[in-house]
Amino acid sequence: MFYKLKKIIYLIIVYIRYMEKQKKLLLSSTVIIIAVIIVVVSLLSGCSSNNSNTNSTNGNTVKLELVNYSVETRLDLTGEEYKQITGFVKNNGSKTINEIKIIIRFNDTNDNELFNKTSYIYDLQSKKTKEFSTVYHSLTKNYYKVDWKDVGFDLIVIK
Secondary structure, eight states: OHHHHHHHHHHHHHHHHHHHHTTOSOHHHHHHHHHHHHHHHHHSGGGOOOOEEEEEETTEEEEEEEEEEEEEEEEOTTSOEEEEEEEEEEEOSSSOEEEEEEEEEEEOTTSOEEEEEEEEEEEEOTTOEEEEEEEEETTSTTGGGOOTTOEEEEEEEOO
C-alpha cells in the first residue's frame, strides 16, 4: 500500500509540474492539490498499523505499540523473490522490557492465517523504539496466496 501511495503522489507531482509548464494551472490550484496530498498522506501514513498491546507483569503496566511497518519485495542471489518485513515497536511504558516476541501473521484475502514468523526485540527501554525484521521467501508454501496488504502482528512480553 505504501508503494502505491508513493507512486500516486509522484504521478500527481509530475502532473502539477506539467500543468504549470503549460500555464494551465494557477498557483492557488497547486496549493489546494498539495494540501489534499498532505491530508491523504497523513491519513494513510506509511502502512502504519497502530497495533498496541498492554500487559501487566509484576504489577507494572507494559504498553507496546507497533509504530510502523513495511513489506518490500526483493530478489535473492538466485533471482527468487522474497518479502522483507520490517517494523518498529515502541515501549510506551515506564520500565525497560527485556524481551519482546513479535509474531508476524500472513493471511489470505479471506483473513485466514496461512503462516507466521517470529522475531524478537531485546532490552527495549522506556519511551524508546526498536526495529525488527524478518523475511518470507517465495519458495515457502502459500507465499503467493498471502494478502500482503493485511499482515498481522502480535506483540508479546516474554520478560
